[in-house]
Amino acid sequence: MSYNEKNIKNVLVAGHSGSGKTSLVEALLFKTGKSDRQGRVEDGNTAADFDPEEIKRGVSLSSAVVPLEHDGAKINCIDVPGLFDFELGMYEGIMAAEAVLIAVSARDGLQVGAIKAFKLAQKAGKSHMFYVSKLDVENADFYKVFEEMKAQFGPSVCPVVVPVTTDKETVYIDLVDMKSYKYEKGVAVEMPMPATGHRLDGLITAISEAVAETDETLFEKYFSGEQFTKEEMRKGIYEGVKTGAITPVVCGVATKLEAMDLTLDALAHLLPSAGDVEPVTAENAKGEAEEIMCSSDGAIAAYVFKTVADPFVGKLSYVKVLRGTLKPDSNVVNNRTGSTERLGKLIWVSGKKQTDTPAINAGDIGAITKLTETKTGDILCAPSNIVNVEAVAFPTPTLSMALRLKQKGDEGKISSAMQRLMEEDGTLFYKMDNETLQQIMSGLGEQHLDVVAAKLKAKFGIEVELTQPRVAYRETIRKKIKAEGKHKKQTGGHGQFGHVIIEFEPVDSEELVFEENVFGGSVPRNFFPAVEKGLRDSIKFGVLAGYPMVGLKATLLDGSYHPVDSSEMAFKLAAGLAYRTGLKDAGPVLLEPISTLKAYVPDSNTGDLMGEVNKRRGRVLGMNPAEDNMQVIEAECPTTEMYDFTTYIRSLTQGRGYFTLEFARYEQLPQMLESKVIEEAKKFIDNKAEEE
Numbered sequence: 001m002s003y004n005e006k007n008i009k010n011v012l013v014a015g016h017s018g019s020g021k022t023s024l025v026e027a028l029l030f031k032t033g034k035s036d037r038q039g040r041v042e043d044g045n046t047a048a049d050f051d052p053e054e055i056k057r058g059v060s061l062s063s064a065v066v067p068l069e070h071d072g073a074k075i076n077c078i079d080v081p082g083l084f085d086f087e088l089g090m091y092e093g094i095m096a097a098e099a100v101l102i103a104v105s106a107r108d109g110l111q112v113g114a115i116k117a118f119k120l121a122q123k124a125g126k127s128h129m130f131y132v133s134k135l136d137v138e139n140a141d142f143y144k145v146f147e148e149m150k151a152q153f154g155p156s157v158c159p160v161v162v163p164v165t166t167d168k169e170t171v172y173i174d175l176v177d178m179k180s181y182k183y184e185k186g187v188a189v190e191m192p193m194p195a196t197g198h199r200l201d202g203l204i205t206a207i208s209e210a211v212a213e214t215d216e217t218l219f220e221k222y223f224s225g226e227q228f229t230k231e232e233m234r235k236g237i238y239e240g241v242k243t244g245a246i247t248p249v250v251c252g253v254a255t256k257l258e259a260m261d262l263t264l265d266a267l268a269h270l271l272p273s274a275g276d277v278e279p280v281t282a283e284n285a286k287g288e289a290e291e292i293m294c295s296s297d298g299a300i301a302a303y304v305f306k307t308v309a310d311p312f313v314g315k316l317s318y319v320k321v322l323r324g325t326l327k328p329d330s331n332v333v334n335n336r337t338g339s340t341e342r343l344g345k346l347i348w349v350s351g352k353k354q355t356d357t358p359a360i361n362a363g364d365i366g367a368i369t370k371l372t373e374t375k376t377g378d379i380l381c382a383p384s385n386i387v388n389v390e391a392v393a394f395p396t397p398t399l400s401m402a403l404r405l406k407q408k409g410d411e412g413k414i415s416s417a418m419q420r421l422m423e424e425d426g427t428l429f430y431k432m433d434n435e436t437l438q439q440i441m442s443g444l445g446e447q448h449l450d451v452v453a454a455k456l457k458a459k460f461g462i463e464v465e466l467t468q469p470r471v472a473y474r475e476t477i478r479k480k481i482k483a484e485g486k487h488k489k490q491t492g493g494h495g496q497f498g499h500v501i502i503e504f505e506p507v508d509s510e511e512l513v514f515e516e517n518v519f520g521g522s523v524p525r526n527f528f529p530a531v532e533k534g535l536r537d538s539i540k541f542g543v544l545a546g547y548p549m550v551g552l553k554a555t556l557l558d559g560s561y562h563p564v565d566s567s568e569m570a571f572k573l574a575a576g577l578a579y580r581t582g583l584k585d586a587g588p589v590l591l592e593p594i595s596t597l598k599a600y601v602p603d604s605n606t607g608d609l610m611g612e613v614n615k616r617r618g619r620v621l622g623m624n625p626a627e628d629n630m631q632v633i634e635a636e637c638p639t640t641e642m643y644d645f646t647t648y649i650r651s652l653t654q655g656r657g658y659f660t661l662e663f664a665r666y667e668q669l670p671q672m673l674e675s676k677v678i679e680e681a682k683k684f685i686d687n688k689a690e691e692e
């Protein structure tokens, strides 16, 4: 069957980690007959968790596309990780979806992951629907979870499939056509309607009223006391879901295939089709606003929402076709680079399975092999109609770790391997820190960087050790002193002679301030630049721990020279000597970086957070209300102390809290911490020397 924007639905399957997303997609796939075996997350054989790291850890780490076909609709499920370290998947996937299906465990209730997914759906203007999972586990309570959802998200939340559980069995009532079923080995058996209490009557009224609100004829029909037909219910809910007025709730047991058929019905009939949502607002090459209507006959615009850069298989770019029909071997223009890319093979993806396709229609999701310049976030356009679309911003990395290569010989490989991984992962960063002489990788949390390290090993054969990064301390002086430096060597014929007296003092400047005040030519003018150069080279290394020296003024006062033996080199060395011997007595101190922290946490966590800031030697500057019932606490903290703050804030707030940290300035390191920093710096320099 061929699909187009009228019957294709792209659904982001999101929610808290462990709420049953991957198992749901697996069950739906099995139910539609597209797989001959229902995999289990524990066995590492589901369609969506196919990456070796996902199989090893038994949890989703990146997004996976799994298309389903049901009742004339193609439903592209985008299964994303619930772990916050791997949020990238959700932010990538949302750009390709028209709706978000949020999984909530009937036992664990509404958790942060579900709330975050709902907020993202709202922010991105996508429809939403809930799936309550794990009705079979002990202490599962569908109605309690439903009340939580209503309290959190408001009255738009309306169940369309509800369970009635007795000691013997669970019967599922489909409120759309008022039928009930139980499941025997995953097969639906129709049952007489259970005696429905007040609660159910209330739910039926709620969904019926919501449907009546969507259309005038339906409104009249409802209030004249008539029952809606199944088609009318579907149409009404569909319209309500499109506008966000209705958030349907379905439920089931994925692992036992209970109510999976009803969930498929809901996806196929209640969620908006790709061509039936608000057009994407874009900007064309002339800088004018352009609405991209999702239809197969129009200038090509395909949004690249995900990139896989496998060293063996090559690069795969996942696209959502916003407009037009994508054909293999055609030319498109990349909106960001402006250059032409020739499309290679077009493929359908289902988990790790790939099949060639002669076309990808508007509204559909597929992948393109071997694009050279294209990255995630780019749009492949018809040459005559280049458009830009604003993407949802990815979360920014907040945890940095230093990376040390375990094996010699990998120095040349690491940078290109990291570039590959960064092509896939817009929340990963890598750089060489020239000040601390360490390679640094940054990401969303410890697990994220741990997986990056595992991938470096598995895909590129590079073993790394991750450690807390060194801090870029600085050094300065507190006293004004005079220092002498004399470089004198007599080796046979031509000797070397340079002699300077320099006054050093603190000054408010990052750069060295150099002046001269020499009387009577004791140091000839032509050697001044050599003295300055000698000092500039020297201040790269402070006298306490080898960190760069800042805030230093040097005035050349006096010295002497030799008509034959003096040279630029000799004066450079003399200046260095004066610096190294003199500055030890100039009250040298270490400076540490101070950063401005903005921490967003729920009301109930503000006290703990402020206490923690104090513990980490920070100063709280103030607190203000932020969005979503959060408070933002502003503080200044020593950067050193904030290394593992990501982990702290996540556990304090169960993942609700987040923060930004920006460098503000340098301040003197408390004396009592100095000796430890000096010792560690010496150790690092010694190790480095040994390695080289």
Ligand SMILES: Nc1nc2c(ncn2[C@@H]2O[C@H](COP(=O)(O)OP(=O)(O)O)[C@@H](O)[C@H]2O)c(=O)[nH]1
Residues within 6 Å of the ligand: 015, 016, 017, 018, 019, 020, 021, 022, 023, 024, 040, 041, 042, 058, 059, 060, 082, 103, 133, 134, 135, 136, 137, 252, 253, 254, 255, 256
């Ligand atoms: N009993 C029961 N277990 C389930 C159900 N759905 C998922 N699970 C289990 O819950 C765990 C997490 O499921 P998974 O699909 O990986 O959750 P995800 O992190 O949201 O993708 C796995 O051990 C599943 O086998 C369900 O309906 N009933």
Ligand SMILES: [Mg+2]
Residues within 6 Å of the ligand: 021, 022, 023, 059, 060, 080, 081, 082
């Ligand atoms: Mg999963």
